[in-house]
Amino acid sequence: MTRPIARFITALAALAAGATPLTAAAQQIALTFDDLPSHSALPKGETRVGVAARVIAALDEADAPPSYGFINGGSVVADPESGRVLELWRAAGHPLGNHTWTHMRLDDGDRGPFKAEIALNEPLLAAVMGEADWRWFRYPYLYEGATAEARADVRGFLSGRGYRVASVTLSFDDYAWNEPYARCADKGDAEAIERLEASFLASARASLIQARARSKAALGRDIPYVLLMHIGAFDARILPRLLDQYRRDGATFLTLEQAQADPFYAGDTQTPLATDQLGLPSFAGEPQGSVIPADLDRMCRPG
Numbered sequence: 216m217t218r219p220i221a222r223f224i225t226a227l228a229a230l231a232a233g234a235t236p237l238t239a240a241a242q243q244i245a246l247t248f249d250d251l252p253s254h255s256a257l258p259k260g261e262t263r264v265g266v267a268a269r270v271i272a273a274l275d276e277a278d279a280p281p282s283y284g285f286i287n288g289g290s291v292v293a294d295p296e297s298g299r300v301l302e303l304w305r306a307a308g309h310p311l312g313n314h315t316w317t318h319m320r321l322d323d324g325d326r327g328p329f330k331a332e333i334a335l336n337e338p339l340l341a342a343v344m345g346e347a348d349w350r351w352f353r354y355p356y357l358y359e360g361a362t363a364e365a366r367a368d369v370r371g372f373l374s375g376r377g378y379r380v381a382s383v384t385l386s387f388d389d390y391a392w393n394e395p396y397a398r399c400a401d402k403g404d405a406e407a408i409e410r411l412e413a414s415f416l417a418s419a420r421a422s423l424i425q426a427r428a429r430s431k432a433a434l435g436r437d438i439p440y441v442l443l444m445h446i447g448a449f450d451a452r453i454l455p456r457l458l459d460q461y462r463r464d465g466a467t468f469l470t471l472e473q474a475q476a477d478p479f480y481a482g483d484t485q486t487p488l489a490t491d492q493l494g495l496p497s498f499a500g501e502p503q504g505s506v507i508p509a510d511l512d513r514m515c516r517p518g
């Protein structure tokens with residue numbers, strides 16, 4: 216390379232570096248999936264393994280980085296075949312974390328069973344994850360307890376066992392489309408499925424716009440968002456289009472560890488229900504700007 220060209224390249228690089236604060240405004244999203252190995256209803260003919268394989272293929276196609284799947288070990292006992300989902304997830308290079316044994320909702324009064332369910336999930340996580348880090352916890356229903364005492368108690372239990380809490384700062388109730396989809400698929404109602412797809416993608420876009428607006432209002436910037444998804448049949452079907460939409464809207468994907476390395480997550484960010492109930496300041500969590508069709512629960516029902 217001749218000197219003038221080298222200088223030109225250096226100048227270009229400096230320009231690019233100077234431009235970084237502007238381009239860094241582009242939003243980053245960590246993809247996370249709850250309820251492995253099985254979530255919600257399956258259309259006839261579909262399997263848990265098939266759903267997981269399609270989610271993994273979509274992540275691969277989008278060049279998504281390793282993405283956490285949060286597991287309920289009890290589902291594997293109930294349906295041993297679904298255990299293959301966890302193996303596929305790992306084989307594709309994605310990590311697993313803890314979501315309690317049976318997706319238990321925390322009881323504010325007696326918190327012992329909740330802690331026991333966290334511990335019960337651990338041998339399976341350790342077996343599937345080996346040396347990799349599985350000490351990330353996602354609260355079922357994002358419910359952390361109604362009182363500061365309950366919250367602090369379980370938080371203390373988790374940190375004592377080496378866990379970090381996986382936040383949710385981007386969500387649009389993705390799970391709500393899975394049951395209607397199973398009904399509409401069984402019915403062979405292609406027009407209804409098209410409506411489900413369109414409303415899902417619109418909801419995802421609206422929630423991102425709203426999360427960004429709240430982030431900018433609260434902090435003056437975009438935080439890296441942690442997106443809550445579920446391992447459902449409709450999630451699997453729509454995921455390639457969802458990831459493509461995020462990309463076209465300017466998002467890039469990063470890992471949960473990378474996202475939660477942002478100083479925002481060093482604070483106690485809360486999950487949404489706790490935030491609402493304790494009146495703590497946070498913009499995180501609750502489905503934002505979601506445009507769930509009003510007739511979602513009625514779609515494709517017989518009669």
Ligand SMILES: [Zn+2]
Pocket residue numbers: 249250314318355356
């Ligand atoms: Zn869940």
